[in-house]
Amino acid sequence: MTMQTDPPTLRPGPRMPGLDRRNLGPVQVFAQSVSAAGPTAGMAATPAIAASTAGGGTVWSFAIATAVALLIAGCIGQFTRRMAAAGSLYSLAAKGLGPAGAFACACALLVGYTLLVSAGLAGAAIHLHALFGPVGPATGVATVLLGAIVAGCAVKGIRLSARLILLVEGVSIALILAVYGLLLGGTGFEPPGHVPQSGQPPGGVGGVAAAVLPALAAFIGFESAAALGVEARRPFRSVPRAVTWTAAVVGLMHVCAAAFQVSLPGSARLLPLSDIASGQRLPWMAALVDAGIASSFLACALAGANALARVLFSLGTEGIAPRGLCRTHRSHRTPHVAVAVALPVATALPMTMLACGIPAEHVLELLLQASTVGCLIAYLLVCLAVPFFLRGIGEATPGPMARALTVVPVLVLALGAFVASAPSGPFTLAFATLTGAALAWYVWLRRRRPAQLSGIGVYDETSLADVLDPRIPRATSPSDHR
Template sequence: MPGPADLRALRRTSPVDGLRRRRLGPVQVLAQSVSATAPAAAMATAPALGAAGGGTPSVLAYVLATAVVLLVASGVRQFARRMVAPGSLYSFTAKGLGPVPALLGGTALAVGYACLVAASLTGVALYAAALLAGATGAVPGPAATAAAVIVAGAAVAGCAARGVGLSARLVLALEAASIAVVAAVLLVLVLSAGEAGAPGPVAGDLLALGGGDGVLLAVTAFVGFESACALGTETRRPLLVVPRAVRWTALGAGGLYVAAALAQAVVLSAVPGTGGTPLADVAAARGGPVLAAALEVGVLASFLACAAGSLTALVRLLFSAGREGVLPAALGRTHPRRATPVVAVAAGGGLAVTVPAALLLTGTGAGEVLRGLLVAGTCGYATAYVLVCVAAPVFLHRIGELTAWPVVAGTLGAASLVAVLVAVAGWAGGADRAWPAVAALAVALGGARAWWLVRRRPAVLAAVGLYDETRREDVLGAGTA
């Protein structure tokens, strides 16, 4: 039992007070990481993204990507087992490398989250248009597609503003149903290809990386797996639950992607898709419009869940930066009854809706917008992952708990992700080429902000790395503080 001196040493408040503490269980926390990763959408859209870049990720590409992501997860878990921080990788990097690298990593992570929300809303509009075209033959114009993005964004932001408990339950149901639908459709297509005597893929097709972009696209499918860390404050037993959610999301997604890549190698070798949704084209050709519609509904729901999960993580990141004073303090305010950062929800959701809607209204195709946002988002995530891989062994050395494995995992993970960033620059072509530059510019702005804080507001810079702290009320119970 803690003694009087121990109790006096505890804080009456936590730096992250305002969030609803210790309410979420393991399933809800796992749902956060799974939804942000969006396995169902990734399983179905990889063929279209790969076709645009000259190849489709193979089984080997996903195996390698799973290994890379598990290395990153190892570094993330070193922090998640020891501290609770709504800013997740941003705050973790601060504890390992200091505030300036943390601001760079935090900016990169914000780019990743924001682009993933925007890409997911675009995916919702893309597959809603495909459903409409299949049902009526009418192809929605740019204004209708942009309106779909706005409506989906408003729905997702509304759920986030009402509370993370509601959002977690919603995304869990959506993603579980989506995975089941996509897996069932793939199974039907594989069986129908076998019955038709279609030629299967050769061993080289299964083991080739899928062109220079193969591993890149495979890594893109995993981004967001770490977002359970953003809910640490709101989780019961966070030092146990959050690291498990991070690890099992990476492992589970890797298994699904390898199986889906194998199935798609069989299906697409028999009937190659030619449209913006090639797997749905194959489903329509082999199983009819009902099977294609089932696939499109499943992917649409997965994109919607991904938008909700990614917005939740983005909002917690903005909340942390607002509480620290790095960003406007209003972002760190929470609703007195809902206990949600409503200003951060409005800011993050507004940005994620505005960018794709504006691009769609200029006449840019939804597929192009989706692909470009994923390129920029991957750049942001990979940068943040590199920094946390480097920060983990430094942090462990600082607290006297360094062993050999974190050094090996951090080195291999960082080197692999640098190679992914190089691949992004080499793969992106045409209109996509601007997206890595946009991500780089955003990170540079984060560096400029850090430089300004060093010169003008060093006390704010010193506060970077906000994390939750145990309060007297946590030990003694409500009403005793």
């Protein structure tokens, strides 16, 4: 005798209405993650930082960082192959850590993505100023102009943003690769003026381990495709693949850049790519580097803005943040209110630091370091959620469990090292202020909106409107990730 079961019921409409559902192809989703990681800017500066401690072992430092990024991507994939969300990692962490862990992850993402956008705007402005010199706008003015451009593109539409990101990042990568090719085929390196000196010859196991820290920072933002789960055409395939392939491709690019860096003679390997290009006494080569880095930072800012706006949109949809943040543009179908709130804040941060007299390069360094701390906390929480999530759904297989248990202590050590290496004073005060604000927000939610807090981590699913609309692919079926 067979038992009759009722067919599953469908919601009348999507859980996250208003977004441009199921319109991003795999290449566009991949471009989001690659651009947020800013590989061109990282290739130009990070290998020199790592070489100051790792010396000839710099390549190994980036290889280890790539392995760590791939482990994180594997943990994220345990969620993104099963659910699609606009809240990025915090919506995923909710399925393993519950409301408290998800809220902490959301706050870490807000800090990480906001400062990533700020760093992208500041970095692009700094290198545009270096490129155009006296005829170009001042760094502060350029930051405001770039912020307005990023905000306009973010509101105009995710498909336009993805295409622009792909174009800009592709041009920047091509420019930097061309410079590397010209330098490798050049006649020799002549250091331009002062070359930094290291106190002791770097290298050894300790040096390689210490250099993993800046190498890992070069991957920050590689997971941002997870915020496009609602808008990706086939999210259970394109999102986990984009995150994994970004970790692999960005890692390969940085390993190659590190190999070039350690091939330089003596202390010349401690110089960033722009100074190395200047050492060839060919001004146009240094201009190519500045153009490539500025383009990469701009693409990073736009990709970070896309991810940040969708995290705010998701929090507004759930009632964790003000409801107005979930409003979307009627024609462009983008979270324009979230963009209007986030971009002025992201633009004002570097402007305020510059107005306080902090040198532009130091502003960029502080923003990147603080963004790294926020993103590392989010990575740690989502990886920590994997064992609980898999055990809850009865799929706690050895491979994913071992991956999570391996990467969690590594991230704890990396996070501790980043906090320990951060400058005291304003950095510590800012971190304490943000932590206090997050705790106050959480306490208020528990008292005033307990139902919304307990429901944090909403993910997308097929609705009746999807079934009746032939334009929307069936991307949320359970078999899509197989």
